[in-house]
Amino acid sequence: MSSLRLIKKLSCLLVVQAFAFTAVCFAAYSTVTVIHKKTSIRADKQFFAPAVATAKYMDKLKVIEEKGGWYKVSFAGKTGWVHGSAVAGGKKTGAGKKKKGLSLFGKKEDPKKVSQDDVALAGKGFNEQVEKDYKKKNPKLAFKAVDEMEKINVEDKKLAGFIKAGNLKENERVE
Amino acid sequence: MGRVAGAVTIAVALMVGLSANPSGAQFDAKSLLLKAWSKKDAIAKGAKALRKGFSDLTDxxxxxxxRAVAAKILSDFKPVKDKARTAYLNTLGQILARYSTRPETFAGYHFALVESKDVNAFAAPGGFIFITTGLYSNVKSEEQLACVLAHEIAHVTLKHGLGAIKSANLTQAFTIIGTEAAKEYSPSQVGQLTEAFAGSIDDIVNKMVVSGYSRGQEYDADKEALRIAYSAGYDPSGLVQFLKTLAGKSKKGGGAGFYNTHPPADKRASKAEKFVSKKKMAGSEDPARTKRFKKYAL
Known part of the structure; x- marks a missing residue:
């Protein structure tokens, strides 16, 4: 095959791949991945709103809209809101805001790119494998007590009851 | 995604090459392909090299x-087996955490009461928070306890623990992670990562327990604690009252721990009082909360 024919073929490929690339980019905007152990999908975009579902690490959530750092998502047949800090792969900027000064090779930090890196880095680095090795080398450390500590889970209903019984009325955050 | 991006990079490189050589006669597709691949590789390496500081660590x-810092602390301080107080601490702490700037961490916030006469508290990265019985017994109201817990939550949200990791340990870890695409590491890589991990844990524990955070970090954690407590509906002056109690004890010459790891309590109380007044964060104790606290007081 001559060089010219190769170039023609690759040029055709470019068009096809450009479409594929656009599709992949679009997909990145329409789903987010859970990067925390678990997270609640809530009826409203508030931490004390009732949970409609629980999503686990690496679950993919279909994004419907984004508002004030929360994503309205669809997951396991339920629709609700998930906080932006628990997911990655979608836009992390305000709803409808155009990201400033972003280019593929630009120096400015891209919130979307950083969040996609979070997905790429999931399970890497200081992970379970490293902890296992560390435990083996430090057998006297109280990891079992840490496991016990982690098992304590306070249900949303109990939190709400505690707030009500203590007459706690939230104030707007002061900066 | 990487493959598609790579293919596009190559295709773009080919187009550039084509436009630079309109005749196409001198065009060497093979060398251009190699050049494009090496450019893609350089871009990938550049992206990985972005991870430099502690703030680049993932949740x-x-x-x-x-977890490892918490395991070290719990090896030195025995957890108190008191279900009622532990549940109380966790309920109060988790409410406060939701009013912080980081309401969610990878596995949430967890609180424990530990045995020690020292007046102290520790916040391990990720949200593992410890209060000594010595500190708890000096707390006189739910407002004060809320402010103490909020102060520790603030150390987590401000990543003060992670900030103690020496750059050499981070660089070592990021270098290994950055060059390895797989999530499973070879025994030698695990060994190197564990070495960096162990160094990082020691850096944090040393800062938390021995040398203490800087005065600036403590004041920042106090300010953030006041914001959190006030947002949740607590009287932020609970922190001022608690610090004044400690300041009184300090003058009597008592206490280790807390006094070694924090700036003087009277100075913190004074700064906190000014901040509350300046920001007009008015609040008051509630009889229902006072009654509730009495049930769990030490």
Whole structure:
């Protein structure tokens, strides 16, 4: 095959791949991945709103809209809101805001790119494998007590009851 | 995604090459392809090299660091087996955490009461928070306890623990992670990562327990604690009252721990009082909360 024919073929490929690339980019905007152990999908975009579902690490959530750092998502047949800090792969900027000064090779930090890196880095680095090795080398450390500590889970209903019984009325955050 | 991006990079490189050589006669597709691949490789390496400081650690990595720091603390301080107080601490703490700037961490916030006469508290990265019985017994109201817990939550949200990791340990870890695409590491890589991990844990524990955070970090954590407590509906002056109690004890010459790891309590109380007044964060104790606290007081 001559060089010219190769170039023609690759040029055709470019068009096809450009479409594929656009599709992949679009997909990145329409789903987010859970990067925390678990997270609640809530009826409203508030931490004390009732949970409609629980999503686990690496679950993919279909994004419907984004508002004030929360994503309205669809997951396991339920629709609700998930906080932006628990997911990655979608836009992390305000709803409808155009990201400033972003280019593929630009120096400015891209919130979307950083969040996609979070997905790429999931399970890497200081992970379970490293902890296992560390435990083996430090057998006297109280990891079992840490496991016990982690098992304590306070249900949303109990939190709400505690707030009500203590007459706690939230104030707007002061900066 | 990487493959598609790579293919596009190559295709773009080919187009550039074509436009630079309109005749196409001198065009060497093979060398251009190689050049494009090496450019793609350089871009990938550049992206990985972005991870430089502690703030680049993922929430998941922070969690594993926090677990190991917590394991060290719980090896030195025995957890108090008191279900009622532990549940009280966790309920109050988790409400406060939701009013912080980081309401969610990889595995959430967890609180424990530990045995020690020292007046002290520790916050391990990721949200593992410890209060000594010595500190708890000096707390006189739910407002004060809320402010103490909020102060520790603030150390987590401000990543003060992670900030103690020496750059050499981070560089070592990021270099290994950055050159390895797989999530499973070879025994030698695990060994190197564990070495960096162990160094990082020691850096944090040393800062938390021995040398203490800087005065600036403590004042920042106090300010953030006041914001959190006030947002949740607590009277932020609970922190001022608690610090004044400690300041009184300090003058009598009592207490280790807390006094070694924090700036003087009277100065903190004074700064906190000014901040509350300046920001007009008015609040008051509630009889229902006072009654509730009495049930769990030490």
């Amino acid at each position: 998941e990595e922070e969690y594993y660091i926090g």
